[in-house]
Amino acid sequence: MIPTSLAPTVLTDPQPFTRLRRWRLPLFTGKVSAGFPSPADDYIERSLDLNELLIQHPAATFFARAQGVSIIAAGIYPNDILVIDRSVEPVAGKIVICALNGELTVKRLARNGDHWKLKAENPEYPDIPLHDELEMVIWGVVTNVIHSV
Numbered sequence: 001m002i003p004t005s006l007a008p009t010v011l012t013d014p015q016p017f018t019r020l021r022r023w024r025l026p027l028f029t030g031k032v033s034a035g036f037p038s039p040a041d042d043y044i045e046r047s048l049d050l051n052e053l054l055i056q057h058p059a060a061t062f063f064a065r066a067q068g069v070s071i072i073a074a075g076i077y078p079n080d081i082l083v084i085d086r087s088v089e090p091v092a093g094k095i096v097i098c099a100l101n102g103e104l105t106v107k108r109l110a111r112n113g114d115h116w117k118l119k120a121e122n123p124e125y126p127d128i129p130l131h132d133e134l135e136m137v138i139w140g141v142v143t144n145v146i147h148s149v
Contacts, residue, residue, distance in 0.1 A: 054144045060087035062140070064097060064104070071095070071106055073121035081146040082106065088141035092116075095142040100128065101135050106142065 055061050066080045074095060076082065082097070090096045092111040097104060098118070107118035107128065118128040118136075130136060 054083050054146075055085075056143070057085055057087045060140075061085050061143075064106075066106060066145075069122055070125040071108070071121040074108060075147070076106060076121075076142075076145055077147060079148070082142050083144040083146070084140040085143045086140040088143060090138045090141050097139045097142065099135075099137045099139060104139070109138075 051058075062084050064082050064084060066076050066082055067078055069078065076095070084097050088094070090109055092109055094109050095106060096109045096118075097106050099105075100118070105118065108121060110117050110119040110127070116130040118130065120127055128134075
């Protein structure tokens with residue numbers, strides 16, 4: 001059992017994906033410099049639908065909000081919205097959502113030889129070795145993170 005002081009990042013409010021409205025937003029052909037400023041192009045390449053960008057399998061996709069900091073080094077922060085696809089195979093290296101002894105958590109699935117674990121992406125949190133006594137069900141693989149700045 002994991003001490004409550006080292007509890008894994010949990011998820012709140014898993015929401016199924018429903019395509020209610022399509023928002024086509026402008027996508028500029030030029031790239032935005034993260035170094036020195038460059039002149040912006042004054043024309044739009046095409047429209048970008050965020051559904052097309054973020055959701056590959058609508059029937060197998062749901063959203064959840066992250067809570068906690070145990071996977072912060074993977075770029076997942078508290079209150080980020082995770083896009084989770086149940087149709088993607090959970091292989092080593094993928095970030096997964098799983099029910100661990102009845103509680104949802106988000107961790108990186110890792111393998112070392114024959115041993116599997118849920119890897120924390122924060123040195124202050126322990127990895128969770130997977131064994132037969134642990135009740136774990138993988139719900140899906142995180143495919144995108146929506147992060148507000």
